[in-house]
Amino acid sequence: MDIKQLWLNVQDLWGALDQHPMLHASLGFLVLLVVALLLGRVARYLILHAVKLLGRQPALHWLNDLRHNKVFHRLAQMTPSLVIQFGLYLVPDLSKTAILFIGNVALAISILFMVLAMSALLNALLDIYARTEHARTRSIKGYVQLAKMVLFVFGAIIIVATLIDRSPLLLLSGLGAMSAVILLVYKDTLLSFVASVQLTSNDMLRVGDWIEMPQVGADGDVVDITLHTVKVQNHA
Structure with missing residues (x-):
């Protein structure tokens, strides 16, 4: 079976799901969830790797304090919830009530990680201050x-x-x-x-x-x- 035939079979299967809206929406949301988690992994790797490389420069040594206190780690953890927030409207047959509920939960998770990132930032600033003469x-x-x-x-x-x-x-x-x-x-x-x-x-x-x-x-x-x-x- 070639790729074209496989793609046509997938389209036929996906089209058959139109007769079952709830199953259609559930599978669509499951796909969105998997994509969000994968993008979260990728974002965390790219951000942490980039910060680690930049932190080797003497002028940007303070980035290491932010990295050690997991500031960028917390920010990267916002990626899945953000993807879900903006991707919900692409899920077929998803009711407005479900979109509102899942969107609010995803937004709350994003806010939670933002608060944790700000808390980690305060810890990093405290570590930076601890190395000064005033400390x-x-x-x-x-x-x-x-x-x-x-x-x-x-x-x-x-x-x-x-x-x-x-x-x-x-x-x-x-x-x-x-x-x-x-x-x-x-x-x-x-x-x-x-x-x-x-x-x-x-x-x-x-x-x-x-x-x-x-x-x-x-x-x-x-x-x-x-x-x-x-x-x-x-x-x-």
Whole structure:
């Protein structure tokens, strides 16, 4: 059997599926899913390989921090969901309800990986900052942790709004009504952030300072300042 005859047989089989719309749509979506996964693999390989080559140049050494924190890996993971979003309209006999539902799920997945990529980017920026002279005396880990917390909260709101096909402003208005509960839940976090800002802005405590607090068993050098804690390495 030559290729032309095989192609004609495939066309006949595909045409016969017109009598079974649900099966036709299911097979079409399955093909789209396979193509999306394959393109995701290809995109991840090309992106990571290109970044690895560029990172060998001294001027672009910072790309290695982004690669090690999987920033580009997370971005590449968006490829399958993006392909599904734009390819849904090519699937035959797929109902509008199915297109809306699958499209919203794919969009939510894309947003999830975008949020994870932004979180990884913050980690990479923290690693880059850690190699500077300022990092020896001023820690920004608390600010990065707060930024990630805000990022995840807003990301979760947008993802939920996408899944239920509603405006994120609707959920935000609901959160406004629950502000008292939110403040109660995140009271310790907010107090920790205020304390961290005061410590940093007033230059009250730096990495490398020696502190002694017998009531908590701390007697040594400050090695890290985060949003919630100050890590002290006790002297032997």
